[in-house]
Amino acid sequence: MSEDKKINEFLYFALRNKKLRIGLFIVLFFLILTFIGPMLAQNDPFDYVNPGGAEPPSSEYLFGTTFFGQDVFAQFVYGLRATFLVGLLGGGIGTLIGVLIGFTAGYRGGIVDELLNMLTNIILVIPVLAVLLIIAAYLEVRTILIECMIIGLTAWPWTARAIRAQTFSLRTREFVDLARLSGMKSSKVIFTEIAPNMMSYLVMAFILQFGGAILNAATLDFIGLGPTNAISLGLMMQVAVLWGALQLGSWWWFVPPGLAITAIVGALYVMNVGLDEVFNPKLREM
Amino acid sequence: MRRYFSRKLLIYILTFFLAVTIDWLIPRFMPGDPVQNMLSRAMLRADAAEVMYGYYTKAFGLDVPIGQQYLNFWNALFHGDLGTSVYMFPTPVTKVLLRAVPYDIFLLIPSILLSWYAGNKFGAYAARSKWLDNTVSPLGYVLTATPYMWLGILLAWFFGIVLGKFPIAGAYSFNLVPHLSWMFIWDVLKHWFLPFASLFLVGFGGQAIGMRNMIIYELEADYSHYLEALGAPRSLVRKYAFRNAVLPQITGLALSLGVIVAGALVTEVVFSYPGIGYLLLAAIQNQDYFLIQGCFLFIIIGVLFANFVIDIVYLLIDPRTRTGMMGETA
Numbered sequence: 332m333s334e335d336k337k338i339n340e341f342l343y344f345a346l347r348n349k350k351l352r353i354g355l356f357i358v359l360f361f362l363i364l365t366f367i368g369p370m371l372a373q374n375d376p377f378d379y380v381n382p383g384g385a386e387p388p389s390s391e392y393l394f395g396t397t398f399f400g401q402d403v404f405a406q407f408v409y410g411l412r413a414t415f416l417v418g419l420l421g422g423g424i425g426t427l428i429g430v431l432i433g434f435t436a437g438y439r440g441g442i443v444d445e446l447l448n449m450l451t452n453i454i455l456v457i458p459v460l461a462v463l464l465i466i467a468a469y470l471e472v473r474t475i476l477i478e479c480m481i482i483g484l485t486a487w488p489w490t491a492r493a494i495r496a497q498t499f500s501l502r503t504r505e506f507v508d509l510a511r512l513s514g515m516k517s518s519k520v521i522f523t524e525i526a527p528n529m530m531s532y533l534v535m536a537f538i539l540q541f542g543g544a545i546l547n548a549a550t551l552d553f554i555g556l557g558p559t560n561a562i563s564l565g566l567m568m569q570v571a572v573l574w575g576a577l578q579l580g581s582w583w584w585f586v587p588p589g590l591a592i593t594a595i596v597g598a599l600y601v602m603n604v605g606l607d608e609v610f611n612p613k614l615r616e617m
Numbered sequence: 618m619r620r621y622f623s624r625k626l627l628i629y630i631l632t633f634f635l636a637v638t639i640d641w642l643i644p645r646f647m648p649g650d651p652v653q654n655m656l657s658r659a660m661l662r663a664d665a666a667e668v669m670y671g672y673y674t675k676a677f678g679l680d681v682p683i684g685q686q687y688l689n690f691w692n693a694l695f696h697g698d699l700g701t702s703v704y705m706f707p708t709p710v711t712k713v714l715l716r717a718v719p720y721d722i723f724l725l726i727p728s729i730l731l732s733w734y735a736g737n738k739f740g741a742y743a744a745r746s747k748w749l750d751n752t753v754s755p756l757g758y759v760l761t762a763t764p765y766m767w768l769g770i771l772l773a774w775f776f777g778i779v780l781g782k783f784p785i786a787g788a789y790s791f792n793l794v795p796h797l798s799w800m801f802i803w804d805v806l807k808h809w810f811l812p813f814a815s816l817f818l819v820g821f822g823g824q825a826i827g828m829r830n831m832i833i834y835e836l837e838a839d840y841s842h843y844l845e846a847l848g849a850p851r852s853l854v855r856k857y858a859f860r861n862a863v864l865p866q867i868t869g870l871a872l873s874l875g876v877i878v879a880g881a882l883v884t885e886v887v888f889s890y891p892g893i894g895y896l897l898l899a900a901i902q903n904q905d906y907f908l909i910q911g912c913f914l915f916i917i918i919g920v921l922f923a924n925f926v927i928d929i930v931y932l933l934i935d936p937r938t939r940t941g942m943m944g945e946t947a
Contacts, residue, residue, distance in 0.1 A: 589767025
């Protein structure tokens with residue numbers, strides 16, 4: 332089958348897949364909001380603009396204001412930006428490390444595999460959050476980039492395991508043997524022969540890492556270990572809880588941030604299943 | 618079986634070793650000087666600060682060579698000495714943590730077991746069944762994508778504030794002294810229910826989705842098709858599929874323990890439930906480094922122990938691990 336035809340077939344099934352369409356639509360909606368939101372927001376997320384304190388949504392303040400009179404909409408759209416950044420970078424770093432370790436372990440085999448597998452299993456058992464919090468607790472100044480780094484550096488084992496298993500099954504195929512016999516370098520065999528055959532796995536691994544990074548960041552932000560200099564959706568929820576938004580009934584303060592995270596991560600998961608069905612004909616509903 | 622066990626044990630020992638090393642390493646090699654930070658926050662006079670600096674350096678054991686510090690750290694650990702809490706001065710960290718642990722167990726064990734059981738049941742029914750799949754699956758995706766604290770906040774707000782049915786702070790009413798009576802037990806259960814429910818619901822979603830997808834894979838496996846071709850009733854095929862799908866679900870549970878524990882931490886923060894998560898927030902806000910380090914170690918030990926229990930369960934239900942074949946978790 333030619334490349335073009337392959338892509339066409341992929342698009343045909345991809346566009347017909349309801350799960351993929353719904354997921355993609357939701358993610359794109361929030362992504363667009365990230366870009367145009369800051370233009371619509373008239374206030375700085377940290378400015379105390381409303382002397383009246385907490386007020387429900389109105390035409391002036393689209394999502395209402397916080398207990399301190401800050402614009403919830405402004406906080407929300409800037410927080411959304413942080414969320415996507417963490418997903419992209421944190422998830423990206425996690426995927427990259429996982430893929431490299433998975434390829435190396437699966438392709439090399441033997442003692443290298445044994446050692447890397449051991450490392451993967453060890454990191455897998457340690458709760459990511461525990462490591463994140465001990466690192467974050469000792470960092471005086473934390474930026475979003477540092478948050479992405481520590482999330483990515485601790486979240487790779489899942490991906491490494493899945494990629495290793497796939498590489499393992501691919502490496503004994505004839506076309507890989509042939510490539511090896513023709514004197515190709517290992518790295519070239521991996522990237523030109525093995526990787527293209529598991530593109531679907533790589534894409535799905537990235538999507539899962541993306542969602543996982545967003546949830547991890549929200550947890551970290553919520554317990555007060557997020558970036559020290561920026562707004563985020565997790566931080567909004569923490570401040571809301573600590574300043575009695577529940578007791579005061581300021582639902583407009585804590586509903587949007589959680590709703591956005593749930594919608595984005597849920598949409599990513601649904602997209603993932605949709606992609607699985609597109610790539611794996613056995614799973615398609617008849 | 619011995620091979621399976623010794624391999625697992627080796628991993629846990631190494632993990633523990635690594636965790637303790639991280640716990641020791643990070644405070645010492647992070648940029649900045651924690652002692653200095655702590656003192657600068659206290660805003661002492663210069664001469665007082667110097668005395669305190671000397672005191673804390675000694676208290677942290679920072680005045681001996683680095684190798685010796687590491688050995689001392691292990692030594693103290695084996696004596697159950699994790700330092701003294703600043704936030705609850707002068708209670709030892711170990712004692713503070715041991716007081717919190719029962720609440721975590723009380724919250725985590727029922728929610729993990731029940732969500733696993735219910736999630737797997739519903740997930741299995743949902744697979745390839747039109748209307749259940751259309752209801753359970755979307756619900757499962759939403760639940761599993763929900764950040765724990767947000768679900769907790771919503772439940773607390775709706776059932777606690779709007780309806781006023783449940784208390785939303787503490788493990789029991791502040792005007793009650795712990796004692797054995799029905800009134801007290803009822804009070805404790807009422808305080809327990811909402812945090813439990815938020816942990817249960819998120820866990821339920823994940824398990825249901827996982828099971829649904831596993832069953833679909835199993836129903837497409839050769840042995841299922843073969844059984845169908847032999848004319849086996851649908852219920853029998855599904856029964857075999859379920860048994861095969863449960864194994865990876867147990868492994869999955871072990872792997873997601875870290876996430877569940879993290880969820881419990883933030884849920885406790887929402888409900889001011891006095892477990893480790895609640896302590897952790899206080900420790901972070903009060904810059905109580907010994908307590909933070911202690912929480913870290915307790916979480917790791919708990920997760921390792923739970924993993925070990927799950928391994929034993931696995932040994933009981935997967936014959937492959939007993940006969941020396943490696944099975945799923947190898």
